[in-house]
Amino acid sequence: MSPPGPPSWDQVRAEFLLDPSYAHLSMSLVASHPGPVRAAVERHRAGLDANPALYFHHRDDLVRVVLDRAGAYLGAAPGDIALTDSTTAGLAVVLAGFRLRPGDEIVSTAHEHYAASEMLRFKAAASGARHRVIRLYREPRLVTEEEVVSALREGISDETRLLVLTWVHSGTGVKLPLGRLGELVAEVNRGRAEGREVLVCVDGVHGFGVEDFRVADLGCDFFVTGCHKWLFGPRGTGLVWGSRRGWDAVTPVSPSFDVEVFWPWYLGFSPDDVAPPGRRFSPGGFPAFEHRWALAEAFEFHTAIGRTAVAARTRQLNDRCQEGLATVPGVSVRTPVDPALSAGMVCFDVADVPPDVVVERLLEARVVAGQTPYRSSAVRFAPSVVNSPADVDRGVEALSALVPGLTDAER
Ligand SMILES: Cc1ncc(COP(=O)(O)O)c(C=O)c1O
Numbered sequence: 001m002s003p004p005g006p007p008s009w010d011q012v013r014a015e016f017l018l019d020p021s022y023a024h025l026s027m028s029l030v031a032s033h034p035g036p037v038r039a040a041v042e043r044h045r046a047g048l049d050a051n052p053a054l055y056f057h058h059r060d061d062l063v064r065v066v067l068d069r070a071g072a073y074l075g076a077a078p079g080d081i082a083l084t085d086s087t088t089a090g091l092a093v094v095l096a097g098f099r100l101r102p103g104d105e106i107v108s109t110a111h112e113h114y115a116a117s118e119m120l121r122f123k124a125a126a127s128g129a130r131h132r133v134i135r136l137y138r139e140p141r142l143v144t145e146e147e148v149v150s151a152l153r154e155g156i157s158d159e160t161r162l163l164v165l166t167w168v169h170s171g172t173g174v175k176l177p178l179g180r181l182g183e184l185v186a187e188v189n190r191g192r193a194e195g196r197e198v199l200v201c202v203d204g205v206h207g208f209g210v211e212d213f214r215v216a217d218l219g220c221d222f223f224v225t226g227c228h229k230w231l232f233g234p235r236g237t238g239l240v241w242g243s244r245r246g247w248d249a250v251t252p253v254s255p256s257f258d259v260e261v262f263w264p265w266y267l268g269f270s271p272d273d274v275a276p277p278g279r280r281f282s283p284g285g286f287p288a289f290e291h292r293w294a295l296a297e298a299f300e301f302h303t304a305i306g307r308t309a310v311a312a313r314t315r316q317l318n319d320r321c322q323e324g325l326a327t328v329p330g331v332s333v334r335t336p337v338d339p340a341l342s343a344g345m346v347c348f349d350v351a352d353v354p355p356d357v358v359v360e361r362l363l364e365a366r367v368v369a370g371q372t373p374y375r376s377s378a379v380r381f382a383p384s385v386v387n388s389p390a391d392v393d394r395g396v397e398a399l400s401a402l403v404p405g406l407t408d409a410e411r
Pocket residue numbers: 028029085086087088089113115166168169170203205206225226227238
């Protein structure tokens with residue numbers, strides 16, 4: 001008998017309890033749990049409810065499975081991965097904990113999400129470091145790799161120690177060519193003394209569970225992500241991968257409750273000498289255990305489908321979305337078409353109509369779209385493996401139907 005092959009897309013979709021009366025084109029906000037994740041959450045919850053203190057004793061075995069699968073997925077050592085509750089919590093681990101000297105500079109971009117930009121404001125205030133914000137492109141639809149690379153080259157100064165980038169910008173859909181940017185930073189660092197290099201922290205949440213990658217391809221020192229978006233992991237889960245050089249440059253901001261950290265401390269040793277960095281940088285205290293432990297099943301679910309298949313399917317649906325939107329009068333798309341510069345979301349504007357009005361009207365047609373959480377907000381379709389091509393067509397058709405039907409007052 002041959003081993004079972006990967007599931008069909010119908011089988012993948014059948015694992016979700018999504019309301020079938022809607023086209024769900026906003027899954028980049030927060031995940032619905034697929035069957036194996038729901039079952040694992042329930043299993044751990046039942047164990048904790050029946051005998052919490054006893055079930056708690058399994059925590060290290062359960063965390064080990066999560067870290068092993070996360071490591072296999074990222075192509076990284078499990079000991080270099082810290083577990084968090086979200087992308088935002090992971091950004092706090094790196095950005096709040098990063099050690100800076102007087103005169104050091106942080107560089108980030110005008111394309112960061114609220115979470116990173118506010119965190120850096122707090123960090124600059126607390127550390128006295130200078131924080132400079134650069135723009136990597138002017139017109140997202142027309143962005144080129146050369147434009148981004150040259151903006152970054154000009155943006156790094158001799159004082160820059162920390163560079164904060166977001167892989168896929170959730171306000172424009174632009175995906176940065178991280179490999180090339182990593183090469184540029186490596187070139188800058190070749191001229192630097194040890195300990196004075198530029199370290200790169202990437203908010204990777206909208207590439208994680210979308211792109212077919214290994215963390216080493218990205219040329220960064222920290223990869224920060226939530227697992228409750230495209231990976232369809234348990235809500236309230238996230239992780240940080242750090243290079244050894246990266247972890248050496250940060251100080252924990254919250255004591256880890258990990259077994260491998262607590263016990264050395266309890267026995268009078270320094271955990272810094274014995275525990276792997278990922279364990280030391282996992283912020284304590286107790287997380288929602290049943291969700292954290294069920295993250296193992298999310299990696300398994302994704303891996304069973306196949307990361308290459310997920311990436312190709314997401315691409316196919318997004319291409320279809322771009323093609324459809326190009327036919328709707330009054331719609332201007334912000335996201336580039338080039339797969340090298342875009343990922344799983346298409347952000348767009350409707351002439352003279354505020355995005356909240358578009359989102360509301362689409363909802364009346366049972367199409368769930370997103371509104372980007374930026375001051376210059378847009379409407380966003382984020383087709384993923386939970387969608388069929390027909391969902392994408394439904395989104396485009398609903399938009400075509402509502403554009404001529406909008407009243408002057410709504411415009
Ligand atoms: C680019 C980016 N970073 C961070 C976040 C926050 O993610 P989390 O809810 O995992 O903290 C979001 C939210 O959508 C985002 O778009």
